[in-house]
Amino acid sequence: MARLSARDLTLQYEQRRVIEGLRTEIPEGKVTMIVGANGCGKSTLLRGLSRLLRPAAGAVTLDGKDIHSRPAKELARTLGLLPQQPTAPDGITVRDLVGRGRYPHQGFFRNWSHGDSSPHDLAVRNALDATATTELADRNVDELSGGQRQRVWIAMALAQETEVLLLDEPTTYLDLAHQVEVLDLVTDLNRRRGTTVAIVLHDLNLAARYADHVIAMKDGAVVAEGTGIDVITEELVRTVFGLESRVVPDPVSGTPLIVPIGRHHYPAPQATETTKPALEIAS
């Protein structure tokens, strides 16, 4: 089952073609991680899936309908998006920023409908609650730490109350604890509300741990997709990143854990299942 799918999708910036004839699906009700090396087109794919980029050929469909043929506001009630590194207006409070996520649910003459029981306030309260940012509601976004700010942006995306949510590198510039916090939050959202989530993520190990479904990309094409265990192998890491590695079970989650090799360290032979030494790349 897939609500969001790309059919023969070609995406380009002016004359530079990034993705050509790509087919993929974002499975419903799951957390999908899109991984790949820098410049492989994964963020471009997300921009295409979230209608920020109009396809040069092919289409992105939501429930079988081309996303560019649907009214923008109606689409925004189903398909939410958090771009990489968004900027908040100067001096805005957390509550006001989260409230702006309600835009697609507001009509022209219902700008001011507020009050404790209004859908607006209820959605904002729920979003603050789900992201543990209720205590921050009256603070200025400028004063928050990076981790708090990212939680607030996710709260804004939650207030939009979409069934599908696309996140572009939501953990960039966060320390490890905050990266885990953000991904835990997204997982909660997926489990509790059944939200379909697709995330472009740099960190392969975290992607492997939190993904129900992995899409691996190279040079604008999908090279592998499936569960983390099926997709993330030493072979894939070599193909996609050009990196020799050992892939071992994550002692915490059991998901694949990539241990990079590099030029200065050699794996102890007895500690791995693979016998083939990786010495040749040292030369």
Next chain:
Amino acid sequence: MTASTTAASSGERERTLEAPKSAKTGPQLYVRAEVRARKGKQPAWLLAAVVVLALACGASLAVGARAIPLGTVLDALVHFNAADGNHAVVHARIPRTVLGLLAGGALGLAGAAMQGVARNPLADPGIMGVNAGAALAVVGGIYLFGITGLSGYIWFAFVGAAAAAAIVYLLASLGRDGATPVKLALAGAALSAGLYSLMNVVLVSSQDTLDRFRFWQVGSVAGRDWSVILPALPFLAVGALIVLLSGRILNGLALGDDLARGLGQRVGLSRGIVALGVVLLCGSATALAGPIAFLGLVIPHAVRFFTGPDYRWILPFSLVLAPALLLASDVVGRVVLLPGEVPAGIMTAILGAPVFVWLVRRGKGASL
């Protein structure tokens, strides 16, 4: 891979997020006084702003070569007596006050809307070249077609304002990142400089044009009458309506183009609609009062102290407070160099330049 690797500990994953520890978030004292002060109090502040504007109108009618007590001003408005000399003076001043109201409101609204559309705190009809475009078009009209009536100026002003806005936007859109705030400001400044030098070429080469233009060019609300004001009214009304209703659109654009699109906004269309309103307002205001600088820059920033970043409040506050400042500038300009007068456009520049410097020095140029 062994089978054991599949045993993901789902119990661990189900763990909910803890509330942020108070040690991490710190005491809630961080809530800024300004946030607390403005919360839910905007209607009261807006009422106060209207009172300030009424006082400025009163001063505009009362102050001048012949000072008239406020009580007499009120009397002249309510029970006009043509035989009373004071009443006649007050009535003679009304068009000037109305013109200040209209031009001030238009430039305040246009400045706020431009800051929102361009996502640029330095945006202002003057800085972005829109007033320069309108002014050059008017000079061209005077020089080439011998336009004399101010009701003729307005059409040239619209064309000039729209062309300048389009050129600045196109120039800034060149290159991969599109029209970033910094590129918009640079393109606006460059175009302004170019347009004003062209204008000076025309003025230097034609004494006649210079004479007719000189008074208008510095920005003044004096010496205009009803025949000037009335033709501009419909354009001002339509422009003001468009801009006042676009508060939510500007709130969306303030989040950046990607996020605005993600929220279901049609970014290009939104920008076009608001830009149309801005051109109507700037063109009318420039035709009425000449290029008045800095009003559209200063007022929306001052207003944010009361409203925060919500354009649904910034716009009406700007509409009320910009004419108050313009009328106050005009009143001060009437008395500082007696018996001469300093045009209001020069007074607003004297007030506005320090604010501009402060904004640039604050170093937040690109984040609005």
